[in-house]
Amino acid sequence: MPTKSKLPTSEGKVLIELKNVDKWYGGFHALKDINLSVRKGEKIVLCGPSGSGKSTLIRCINHLEKIRGGTVTVDGRVMGETAKSVEGVRRDIGMVFQSFNLFPHLRIIDNCSLALRRVKKMPRDEAEKAARKYLDRVHILEQAEKYPAQLSGGQQQRVAIARALCMEPKAMLFDEPTSALDPEMVKEVLDTMIELARDGMTMICVTHEMGFARQVADRVLFMADGEILEEATPQEFFSNPKHERAQAFLGDILGHQ
Amino acid sequence: MHDFGIPEMFFLLQGLKWTVLLTAISFVGGGIIGLAIALARVSRVAIIRRAAATYIALFQGTPLLMQLFVIYYGLALMQFSIDAWLAVSIAYTAHASAFLGDIWRGTIQSLPAGQTEASNALAIGYVSRMRDVILPQALKISLPATIGFAVQLTKGTSLAAIVGFVELARAGQIVSNLLLQPLLVYGIVGVIYFFVCWPMSIFGSAMEKKMSLGR
Numbered sequence: 001m002p003t004k005s006k007l008p009t010s011e012g013k014v015l016i017e018l019k020n021v022d023k024w025y026g027g028f029h030a031l032k033d034i035n036l037s038v039r040k041g042e043k044i045v046l047c048g049p050s051g052s053g054k055s056t057l058i059r060c061i062n063h064l065e066k067i068r069g070g071t072v073t074v075d076g077r078v079m080g081e082t083a084k085s086v087e088g089v090r091r092d093i094g095m096v097f098q099s100f101n102l103f104p105h106l107r108i109i110d111n112c113s114l115a116l117r118r119v120k121k122m123p124r125d126e127a128e129k130a131a132r133k134y135l136d137r138v139h140i141l142e143q144a145e146k147y148p149a150q151l152s153g154g155q156q157q158r159v160a161i162a163r164a165l166c167m168e169p170k171a172m173l174f175d176e177p178t179s180a181l182d183p184e185m186v187k188e189v190l191d192t193m194i195e196l197a198r199d200g201m202t203m204i205c206v207t208h209e210m211g212f213a214r215q216v217a218d219r220v221l222f223m224a225d226g227e228i229l230e231e232a233t234p235q236e237f238f239s240n241p242k243h244e245r246a247q248a249f250l251g252d253i254l255g256h257q
Numbered sequence: 258m259h260d261f262g263i264p265e266m267f268f269l270l271q272g273l274k275w276t277v278l279l280t281a282i283s284f285v286g287g288g289i290i291g292l293a294i295a296l297a298r299v300s301r302v303a304i305i306r307r308a309a310a311t312y313i314a315l316f317q318g319t320p321l322l323m324q325l326f327v328i329y330y331g332l333a334l335m336q337f338s339i340d341a342w343l344a345v346s347i348a349y350t351a352h353a354s355a356f357l358g359d360i361w362r363g364t365i366q367s368l369p370a371g372q373t374e375a376s377n378a379l380a381i382g383y384v385s386r387m388r389d390v391i392l393p394q395a396l397k398i399s400l401p402a403t404i405g406f407a408v409q410l411t412k413g414t415s416l417a418a419i420v421g422f423v424e425l426a427r428a429g430q431i432v433s434n435l436l437l438q439p440l441l442v443y444g445i446v447g448v449i450y451f452f453v454c455w456p457m458s459i460f461g462s463a464m465e466k467k468m469s470l471g472r
Binding site (some may be wrong): 062064087090091093094095097099101102103104105106114115118119164165167235 | 394
């Protein structure tokens with residue numbers, strides 16, 4: 001009997017797994033039989049034309065969207081059967097949104113420490129200490145006492161990253177994190193994400209920042225019409241896209257860069 | 258027959274005291290129940306949502322006067338002997354809770370969905386999401402409308418005179434009947450109402466201005 005112990009050890013364990021995931025919005029088939037497994041430490045970039053289901057896909061991972069068929073498993077926990085499993089998965093996965101979604105009535109430090117205090121039941125001083133650590137990590141500690149509206153878009157998005165990091169997630173989801181930013185602020189957010197990637201965070205990023213994809217991604221996934229049409233390393237994908245939809249898409253976005 | 262003097266003014270101010278007290282009771286009671294109604298109205302459970310919608314429709318869709326009659330005489334007919342205070346307090350609390358519940362429902366729903374999504378993504382549960390994220394923002398936005406309703410409520414308590422509750426309007430009627438100077442007496446009553454409600458309106462529009470600057 002052959003044993004499985006000879007499998008390459010470089011393959012980390014699977015952290016996020018989607019199996020045969022189907023998602024419908026009314027009569028619209030948003031995700032069609034999606035299969036994806038993401039190993040610990042992997043960085044995935046999801047791209048594709050708008051309406052292709054990229055955001056929907058990552059929103060299914062932390063149950064912001066309900067799926068109709070298939071399973072989502074995060075760190076061995078099958079999502080969705082109980083409220084407890086949903087909470088568990090959400091504790092394990094941080095998310096950064098296109099429109100930041102900071103809490104406008106709370107100071108930056110409170111934005112970051114709220115979940116620690118309410119979900120992890122940390123005392124306030126301990127939670128604020130942790131929040132300061134992550135605000136420092138995204139180089140924005142000096143803004144801790146301000147309110148979100150007093151910060152630039154790029155700064156707000158970095159706060160949103162710190163807020164998610166405070167929960168010490170096992171993976172981070174990024175839903176077009178730079179799309180709502182003025183061009184001069186894109187870089188500071190991408191730099192923060194690159195640092196995070198270098199520190200070994202497992203990341204799934206929906207983004208059209210192809211420079212970022214080239215630099216950071218282990219795999220690029222191309223989606224259209226609710227399906228993953230192509231999966232390749234960035235080098236392969238950018239130099240030699242196979243699917244004609246991917247070729248057309250790259251032609252569209254790279255034509256302007 | 259004599260003229261309007263200190264004793265008459267004192268009597269009116271006695272009435273004002275009950276007006277203010279009734280307003281306070283119905284505003285606080287209506288606020289507490291109204292908050293529950295607003296939360297029920299945005300519940301994920303359809304039957305709770307519908308029950309709250311029915312409650313709001315019922316109290317917004319019928320005249321306050323009818324509600325007063327039904328509660329005051331209805332409870333008496335059902336052999337509950339309750340005094341005027343309790344009856345009008347119940348009626349006004351129900352009235353206020355329906356309107357405040359609907360105002361707050363509207364502001365809760367006006368918040369961007371991203372606020373709820375960000376809370377969910379952070380694993381923040383329902384209680385904390387409402388208490389720490391949604392309600393502080395919703396109640397702040399609703400402040401002008403809430404104060405506007407408080408002004409309406411203050412004036413609306415004059416209807417309680419119908420069931421024999423001696424508040425400011427009823428006190429005015431009594432004094433007017435005594436002095437046979439309705440224009441003078443009701444004029445004074447009107448001025449008193451005005452100086453109670455006007456500062457509230459000013460406060461409301463000041464809040465509105467402050468908030469439109471802060472956004």
